[in-house]
Amino acid sequence: MMRLSQGGRIDRSKTLHFTFDGKAFTGHPGDTLASALAANGVRLFGRSFKYHRRRGLLGAGIEEPNALVTVIDNGVREPNLPATLVELKDGLIAESQNRWPSLGFDMGAVNQLGAKVFGAGFYYKTFFGPFRSTRVWHFFEHFIRRAAGLGAAGDVPDPARYERINAFCDMLVIGGGGAGLAAALDAAKAGKRVIVCDLAPVFGGRMNWTGETEKRDALLAALDATGNARLLPRTMVWGHYDGNTFAAIENVASHRQSLPGEPRHRHWVIRAGAVVLATGATERPLVFPGNDRPGVMLANSMLRMAAEFGVAPGETFGMFTNNDSAYHAAAALAAFGPRCVLIVDLRRSVSAEMRAIAIRLKAELRTGHAVVGTTGSAGLNGVHVAPVDAECHVTGTEKLFAVHALGMSGGWNPLIGLAAQQGQKPGFDDTLQAFMPPALPAEWRTVGAVAGVGLPAPAPVLMVRPKKPLDKAFIDFQHDVTDTDIDLAHREGFIAVEHLKRYTTLGMATDQGRTSNVAGIARMAELLGKTVGETGTTRFRAPFSGVSLGSIAAERFGHIMPNRLTPMQDWHTANGGDTYAAGLWHRPMAYLKPGETLEQAYVREAKAVRQAAGLVDVSTLGKILVQGPDAAEFLDRVYTNMMSTLPVMKARYGLMLREDGLLFDDGTAWRLAEDEFLVTTTTANAGKVMEHLEFFLDCIWPDLGCVVTSVTDHWGGMALAGPKARDILSTCVTGAAVDNAALPHMGIVHGVIAGVKVMVARLSFSGERAYEIYAPSGHAQRVWDAVMAAGAALGLVPYGLEALGTLRVEKGHVTGAEIDGRTTADDLGLGGMLSKKKPFIGSAMAYREGLVRDGRLQLVGLKSLDGRALNGGAHVVENAAPQEPAESLGHVTAACFSPAVNAYVGLALVRDGRKRIGQNAFLADPLRGIHMPVAIVSPHMIDPDGSRMHG
Template sequence: EWNAARQAFLPPKPTQSWIGAGAFTGSFSTAEAIAEGRAAGLAAAGGPSAPSVLPVVEAVPGDPDPAPVFEIRAKGKSFVDFQHDVTAEDVRLAHREGFVSVEHLKRYTTLGMATDQGKSSNVPGLAIMAEALGKPIPEVGTTRFRPPFAPVSIGSLAAERFGDLKPERLTPMHDWHLANGATMYSAGLWYRPMIYGHAGETVEQAYVREAKATRESAGIVDVSTLGKIAVQGPDAAAFLDRVYTNMFSTLAVGKARYGLMLREDGLAFDDGTTWRLGEQDFLMTTTTANAGKVMQHLEYFLDVIWPELKVHVTSVTDEWAGAAIGGPKARQILAACVTGTSVDNAALPFMGIVRGEISGVPVMICRLSFSGEMAFEVYSGAGHGTHVWEALVEAGKPFGLVTYGLEALGTMRIEKGHVTGAEIDGRTTARDLHLDWMLSKKKPFIGSAMMDREGLIASDRLELVGLIALDNLPFNGGAHIVEEVDEANPHGSIGHITACCYSPALGRHIALALVKDGKARQGTRAHVSDPLRNRFGPVEIVSNHFFDPDGSRMHG
């Protein structure tokens, strides 16, 4: 009911079934609320004569009744609903155009349709409409009131759930990793093993042991987090030709190919392998960090730029469990547990794909390598991931198989010179990363029109190189590279370190870096300059391919 004194709609007089008190009844002062609450409590307990342990609170004058000021007339706009930017003129326009019912007014102007459901704007809006109609406010009516009737704190909505700042994504083998001594690391939203440490080991000692054992015998790592996108349809191959810088329509069924994507501005975006499972059926893998962005990228071009293409893309990342097993004895381990297919060089050459079974579970195996060793990625349904993983680990025991985590994975990729998001950082081109051999001259692709802009082909751009610490002290990520070191006045940066590690294969501290005109500087010396961490020292600039530069180990 409309209360002219309070200039608000208030509940009708209480009945025997309920009693009101406080702001609910239009009493907004603390004293009024206490007095009404006391009276309501006594009434509920049996009337004024009921015993009370509360002291009597004398009523004190509260704030004066509000004045009926529903609009501040100004030269500019006079807002009524601040959330939806509804003005007094919008309400009058609704009146002129015949939307005089409160329900029509609400939908025509969106008055009261924001998060507060009109608690701060409905009465002023109705008052302006009442003025335009020449009626009192009660005759105009109200829209249906919806909760919340008072602001609700975020803490109340959260209730007892606390501690998680963002969602957690766990691989199918997560519990196995925890049970087998893994130290977990948050990589994006995913939790991944960092190391499988032994008692008393430091992180560096653990990853050096894992990487060394992988290069000497074999290692296995959980790669379930890689983005996986099914690209299917009659135009799937043509679509991939446009998305990647290199050709995929020529890829044979049962083979995989490494691909590079550019953004529309010609800068490198993401890399990964895509497998051709059928004439119209491809499985694309992306980096873990960019899985969502690549999916968004593909959907945008299919929905907006090339809607005529008959292609369907589906994120299947969570449908597959993945294990990468690599090292000189990796093939022997697979041969010991895979049935239904051979894994010898004839049946499974580099970038080949076969299907078989491991411990009764159907698997798909692709021979490719991120570590630089002969390696295989084994995929099974996510629900069978732990079962297949355990079968691989058990089969590998006689061969000295080790499980390894992100630290060893990163070490081996640095040794091999493979790029990740640290190098594909949104500022580098394919040429900067020495991937220009992947830029097809036979077809256009996303980014091809912009990749040859003057600034992207300049001779002094930062290019990928390797660094060797001549003092054999650890590097720090982000440290600058200078031609001449000046500890008192650091200046003259010619580049920076993107990734670094101690290399068990070389017995040296090494790094990948982006250095100005880096390719021409290979074989020369420079200095690392890191004043914040007080690290200065001489370095040799070399190729980013520290280990097995001709690829004989992974192609063998």
């Protein structure tokens, strides 16, 4: 191939430098990697998948199956890119694939000698029969994995930025060729909001290489003048989903240096009112021996290379066709300089117009003939031509013609993938010999070549079969599927198209069978004695072509989940609060002093709470306001216990069950007024409880006069706990008495702290006298500071989640570790909270046989007997022998060192646990090599009568 002195949309005044397999080349702005390499005389672009055959360019666009390359940008490898779609930029580094040690000399080519072994179903067959042992697979696995695939992904992190964007339009036009632009213009003129996407950097489609650029420019100018169109070049629509939702990928900056803040690729989610499919059609090859030799290209791709990129296929070329389009391509290509010396047409007769073209070109026209072989070592230098009958059988003597390039045209395939991704069946058009768009919804329209407009009627899809065993006629260039593979699949019973695809790999990988499917299916149809239409095509699925994974991850790369912070976050950080993620929230584990370990810190904090007082941030608890005249009735239905009897300014602990009778969540309900409750939930379940309440209110009991609203973020919360908590509270709160009479356990008062109106509820999660103080979030830090200052002289310390967990383990309070979706209220010792006086969600299922039988796991306490720490998840067993731990009786749900018990303790769910209290057992933790004795104790390890809490 060679660069023409003029023509194309490349800018010859500028030179770009790039390398391919380490060798330096130059090209021009507007070039693709393929056109620039071809202009430099490169004919060998890649190696085929199985046989490692030498492959050149077949196409000039998205249909390209051969010229797959890896592009390396700042060390990041992006494999399997068609060189025909890689826009050239200065400094581009590209490598060929699937070869070793080099593209020119590839050891893998030895596979061609074993072609019979590597036929269809190779992998399926290899590990059956004598080779079907696991050991044999393990031996071969390494080699097979190395051989599998084409390009190799790198292991360098990709620093590029990707993002996602949403778009809405009245009409989405997919494909910016002449038909697509015309449809877009009509809609935009009518005031519709239009989005036009095109894979290419330049709109116009075929107009760019068929001499219609002025018409293209006029269309684009008119479209721009409407102000209603958004044009997205370099944008491939690759997925069609429900409700006319489309996924597209925009190449924003792969072809140039990214600007600050700019993504490399952008993932578009487009929701369209109407859809115009203007995706065009791709030419398909003919199947004949030697059709994969470098220099054999699709006829119109040859023209496109010359017209769009100024690259001629050689001084002379021939055409092999079964339709008229190759004649027009030959004429147009000859206008750029190369001479057409031969036109071979499978058809016995052609029109006078086509004959005239051949005469004008001074090309030898051979009708009723076929190319039956190709010659050349580095690339094509000749073709063997012979007469054939209507079935493509050779009927006469071959003749050799010298040509530098051969264009072939086996007809056209409309690009119908997006129209069929929702499962509709495409139909086969016998005239066009192509699968056509299926029946589409009313808001869809197909225009241009995808609808068959302007496509020539080819001869039926046939193939010229090789005479010699080593000759190959390729159907699928990318996966080396030949006519014999289809025959083999047929013989072995893989006759359904979906089976054929998987057995032979026909139509898989990056090109998705755009050049191969019809020929493969036609051969199977012939073998089955059916029509191509009866044989059908495989299911079309997204993506239409390769999509970068980065674009799908988009902005979530490196920041999977958002951070949720409490109003006291800055204080925690400034005071040594070592925060960690608890769901989305960030909460301090403990406030470490210099030199302290985490265990030392939480033990110090928990001890301080038991001896004096501690303050912990509980802003993360779910807080839901339940309001309305039926609020109490609603809560009676969702809680297991009665809430309608709760006096105003009192709180009550409550349980919620799922409909299946298992525990769902626990929390408290505060009655703030006759018709207003504040419901608190666990941090982890806040969202689920809110959804649960909304579902029942909106869908099951819409008649109730009641609304639920999350106010979690409105209120900052803190829990003040310890024997001196009341003393501290009384020194900083005004406007409310907090003595035992005025504020007993489960009482609520409104007061003021540091000028801030607060709600104070006497609730305890620690087993100590404790108060939850809620202040508006914007003022919560001010209140926290005031409480800390008030407690400074009384030994008040801040405490974190680890100490909070220790205190609750000592007291035997349950949380998400025990409410694990498998436990019942009775399992956790809370069976008494299931009201017998009223129905509630889950009440009908709570007493099922399986939920009340003996042998269920029940909550118990555990105490280490040898001074070693307990591990969460360790199994409780009866056997003292570590090597034979025997049957698991249950597992540890939470563990800590308890300063109150002065031992490592934990909570566990143990089979018939309550009956085992007082017995000893063992913890088996084989993964950590631990087997240790424990005592099974009451989960209420401190203050079982509650005197500390109620005092």
